[in-house]
Amino acid sequence: MPNRIxxxxxxxxxxxxxxxxxxxxxxxxxxxxxxxxxxxxxxxxNEALMNLExxxxxxxxxEHGADKKPLLDKIFRLAHNLKGGSRAVGFGDVAEFTHQxxxxxLKIQKGEVGLSPEVVTILLKSNDRLVKMLTDLKGDLTTSFxxxxxxxxxxxxxxxxxxxxxxLAAEEPEVPAVLQIPAEPLEEELVTMAPASAxxxxxxxxxxxxxxxxxxxxxxxxxxxxxxxxxxxVNLSRIDLLNNYVGELIVLQSVIQQQAQESVAVKLQAxxxxxxxxxxxxxxxSMSLRMLPVKPLVQKxxxxxxxxxxxxxxxxxxxxxxxxxxxxxSVLDRLADPLIHxxxxxxxxxxxSPEARxxxxxxxxxxxxxSFSNEGNHLIIEVRDDGKGMDxxxxxxxxxxxxxxxxxxxxxxxxxxHLIFHPxxxxxxxTSEISGRGVGMDVVKTNVEKIGGQVDVTTQxxxxxxFCMRIPLSLAVIEGLVVASERNRYVxxxxxxxxxxxxxxxxxxxxxxxxxxxxxxxxxxxxxxxIDEALGIRxxxxxxxxxxxxxxxxxxxxxxxxxxxxxxxxxxxxKPLANGVLPQKGWVGxxxxxxxxxxxxxxxxxxxxxxxxxxxxxxxxxxxL
Numbered sequence: 116m117p118n119r120i121x122x123x124x125x126x127x128x129x130x131x132x133x134x135x136x137x138x139x140x141x142x143x144x145x146x147x148x149x150x151x152x153x154x155x156x157x158x159x160x161n162e163a164l165m166n167l168e169x170x171x172x173x174x175x176x177x178e179h180g181a182d183k184k185p186l187l188d189k190i191f192r193l194a195h196n197l198k199g200g201s202r203a204v205g206f207g208d209v210a211e212f213t214h215q216x217x218x219x220x221l222k223i224q225k226g227e228v229g230l231s232p233e234v235v236t237i238l239l240k241s242n243d244r245l246v247k248m249l250t251d252l253k254g255d256l257t258t259s260f261x262x263x264x265x266x267x268x269x270x271x272x273x274x275x276x277x278x279x280x281x282x283l284a285a286e287e288p289e290v291p292a293v294l295q296i297p298a299e300p301l302e303e304e305l306v307t308m309a310p311a312s313a314x315x316x317x318x319x320x321x322x323x324x325x326x327x328x329x330x331x332x333x334x335x336x337x338x339x340x341x342x343x344x345x346x347x348x349v350n351l352s353r354i355d356l357l358n359n360y361v362g363e364l365i366v367l368q369s370v371i372q373q374q375a376q377e378s379v380a381v382k383l384q385a386x387x388x389x390x391x392x393x394x395x396x397x398x399x400x401s402m403s404l405r406m407l408p409v410k411p412l413v414q415k416x417x418x419x420x421x422x423x424x425x426x427x428x429x430x431x432x433x434x435x436x437x438x439x440x441x442x443x444x445s446v447l448d449r450l451a452d453p454l455i456h457x458x459x460x461x462x463x464x465x466x467x468s469p470e471a472r473x474x475x476x477x478x479x480x481x482x483x484x485x486s487f488s489n490e491g492n493h494l495i496i497e498v499r500d501d502g503k504g505m506d507x508x509x510x511x512x513x514x515x516x517x518x519x520x521x522x523x524x525x526x527x528x529x530x531x532x533h534l535i536f537h538p539x540x541x542x543x544x545x546t547s548e549i550s551g552r553g554v555g556m557d558v559v560k561t562n563v564e565k566i567g568g569q570v571d572v573t574t575q576x577x578x579x580x581x582f583c584m585r586i587p588l589s590l591a592v593i594e595g596l597v598v599a600s601e602r603n604r605y606v607x608x609x610x611x612x613x614x615x616x617x618x619x620x621x622x623x624x625x626x627x628x629x630x631x632x633x634x635x636x637x638x639x640x641x642x643x644x645x646i647d648e649a650l651g652i653r654x655x656x657x658x659x660x661x662x663x664x665x666x667x668x669x670x671x672x673x674x675x676x677x678x679x680x681x682x683x684x685x686x687x688x689x690k691p692l693a694n695g696v697l698p699q700k701g702w703v704g705x706x707x708x709x710x711x712x713x714x715x716x717x718x719x720x721x722x723x724x725x726x727x728x729x730x731x732x733x734x735x736x737x738x739x740l
Contacts, residue, residue, distance in 0.1 A: 153256070159204045160253050166193050167246050172414035174238045175421065177230060184224075190238075191220045197245070208260040209248055215269045216241045228272055236425075237268060239418065351444070354404050361394075361401045362592075362688035366707045368394045369685075373710060395686075402589060406441040409487050412451060413438040419455055420483065423462045430469055430480040431462060437487030442494050443589040449566050450496070450586070453559040457498045457582050458483065460556065465502035465580055475577065477501070492594065493610065496584040505574040507531040514540070532572055536560040564720065567593075567608060567703065569668075595687040595716065597708065598665070598678040600647045606687055606706055606716045607665060607676075615681060616664040618643075623660060632658040636666065636673065645677045649722040650701065667719045676719045689716060 170193050173186050194217040201209035219237070222228040244265055251258045372387050413435050424431040466472075466481035473479055484499045507528045514520045514534050526534075534540055538557040559582075563570045568586035587593065587610060595606040621634040623643075632643045643658050664675035689704045701722040708714050 156204045156206075156256055157253070159200055159206075160249050163197055163200065163249050164246065166197070167242055167249070168411055168414070169193075171239065171242050171418060172410075174235060174242060175414065175417045177238075178232060178235055178421075183230060187220065187224045191217065191224060194220055206248075206252060208262065209245065209252075212241075212244065212248070212260075212262045212266060215266050215273075216245075218273055219269050222273060232425075234272065237272065239422075240265060241269065349404075354401075357401050358405070361398050362690070365394055365398055365686070365688055366711075369708065370711050398592065398686075402443075402592060405444050405589070407444050407447055408438070409440050409442060409447065410438045412447060412454070413485070415451070416454055416458055416485065420458055420462060423459050427463060428468075429462060429466055431466065432480050432482050434482070434484045435486070436484070440487045440489060440494070446494070446566055446586060446589065449562060453562045453570075453584065454485075454496070454498070456556065456559050458485070461498060461500040461502070461580070465500040465504075467503050471503075475503075489588070490585075492588050494584075494586045494588050496586065497581060499579060499581045501579040504576040504578055504580055505532060505535070506576055510534050532574060535572070536570075567610065567718065569720070593687050593689060593716075594684065595706075596665070596684050597682040597714070598646070598663075599680045599682055600645070600678055602647060602652065604682075604708075604714055605646065605678075606708075606714055607719055608703065608716065609684060611667060611718060611720050613666045613668055613673075616666055616675065618658070618660050618662055618664055618677070621664075623658065634664075634675075639673055641666065641673050641675050643675050643677050644723060646717070646722070649676065649719075650717070665719060667723055669720055669723050674723045676723060687716065 170190060173190050173193075176186055177183060194213055198210050198213040198217055201207075201213060216238075219228065219234075219241075223230055223234065228234060244262060248258075248260050248262075251260075368387075368391055372391065375383055375387055417433060417435070420431060420433045461483050462481075466483070467475065467477075469479035472481065482501045484497070486495075486497045486499075488495045510531045511520070511526065511534075514531070514537075515522065517540065519534065519537055519540065520526065535556045536559070540556070560570055563584055563586065566586060568584055570582065570584045572580065572582050574580040587608075594609040596609055596612065598605050598607055616634075616636070618634070621636075623632055623634050625631065626633045626640065626642070633640050634643065635641070641664075643664060645658065658677055659679075662677050662679050663681055664677055665681075666673060666675050687706045690706060701717050703716040703718050705713055705715055
């Protein structure tokens with residue numbers, strides 16, 4: 116009797132039972148079909164998640180955009196494609212839910228359902244639900260879902276049994292606790308590379324039902340395709356591998372160049388200079404493949420501000436500039452948490468209630484401005500609000516209550532403001548779902564410094580607060596100083612060094628405050644710490660006047676890391692520390708220099724942080740220098 120098996124097709128709705136003879140051929144046949152089915156479903160999920168990310172931005176624009184029709188056309192087209200595509204690959208629950216969402220969008224298009232903030236909230240909740248379903252399916256393709264709760268809400272709008280005022284009184288908007296951006300990129304994560312000109316035409320008609328959501332759109336215009344118009348999707352692991360190979364090429368080029376310095380052959384030197392230029396060009400090109408626009412992150416932050424403002428019953432105007440900039444994906448992934456904390460605190464702590472703003476002579480609508488800009492090889496991010504600002508005296512009082520400082524400490528205004536970055540510090544007297552738990556701002560400082568950045572805050576009572584973050588555009592390649600100590604050789608990121616000082620030209624003295632040898636720089640007392648001592652390596656703690664000081668700003672304090680010599684500056688390809696190397700604060704990673712030997716990359720800010728302040732706190736004199 117022939118064996119009976121079930122062969123999955125691209126369309127499970129048309130799946131048939133097939134009779135196949137020959138038992139020996141069955142496993143191979145079924146395996147091939149399973150792999151094909153898996154590939155199609157995975158491709159669909161990845162494409163759908165990307166489109167839902169774009170759809171969320173369109174939902175947000177519905178509240179502020181002047182012309183709603185193109186946005187509604189685009190949203191309807193996305194919903195229609197998602198419905199047909201999910202049904203085609205066998206995701207029935209997704210198709211059923213999206214069908215209801217499509218009906219709601221259609222009624223909004225026809226004007227049968229008014230476009231109110233409450234309707235936009237339902238659209239955003241539906242988008243969240245779809246993202247969650249597809250994310251769960253990515254982990255398990257057999258997952259099933261019950262969406263009757265949200266379908267009932269959508270149906271109420273379709274039936275006309277609910278009004279905006281009823282919904283507003285019945286429930287409060289949900290506040291997202293976390294933003295779904297992975298802290299670490301997945302090995303097989305896909306990166307889509309497309310030119311800025313490759314945008315969707317809102318005037319296009321919706322595709323016929325059943326058309327796969329992942330199918331590429333065809334342009335009906337007859338024109339000669341221009342170079343750069345195509346879009347490809349590449350595994351992120353392949354781009355990382357390419358960057359590793361390019362890094363090895365740069366190291367090899369440095370080794371050859373160093374060895375060739377002994378040669379006097381003019382032609383050889385010319386060829387090496389040409390190879391050096393070509394190597395740098397290849398490196399810049401490979402690094403650009405990891406660069407992604409900030410705009411998708413901005414769209415998610417707009418959602419965070421909107422939902423937080425609704426939960427707190429505050430009117431907020433959120434303005435963003437510079438979202439067109441591109442930065443390294445690894446940096447982009449790590450920006451989410453710090454910006455979420457800052458923005459939620461700006462809405463909750465910074466902006467006053469409409470009544471309080473009116474009493475202070477301000478408009479009822481608070482303003483928050485987020486800006487991105489480039490400064491050399493750094494990304495500058497500023498978050499400004501026009502709220503009540505922070506009172507240093509209030510911060511000092513709260514710090515005294517928590518035992519973070521003592522009455523004997525004479526902290527400057529800037530030092531008092533920077534107390535907000537201390538773990539557990541909060542001025543909130545009530546705990547809420549949004550803030551006031553004493554967590555958040557310390558996370559901001561920690562996460563920013565993990566990617567080699569710095570964060571600063573300025574405030575003015577009654578006028579508002581500004582947070583400024585200075586972050587490297589890329590974590591894979593840095594400009595570094597190759598330095599030597601008494602015993603070792605290290606690389607120090609130039610971005611963390613404010614300048615170098617030849618200690619021979621300085622008047623060194625010993626401060627009787629438990630902080631060791633110091634010198635004076637522009638009216639400020641600068642403590643000196645040997646780099647080996649900072650790394651916990653035993654050595655001579657005495658500062659040799661013939662050595663060099665690397666001037667570093669640690670918070671609001673200036674310090675200097677002492678090295679024996681600065682050998683040179685060069686581009687460094689950063690590599691993670693090898694397995695088995697114990698993690699230690701102050702190590703950024705490792706690299707291979709021109710002589711082929713591995714070298715540690717150290718962070719002077721991490722090394723010096725707390726070294727002096729702890730000693731000064733014991734003496735009760737912090738801030739008196």
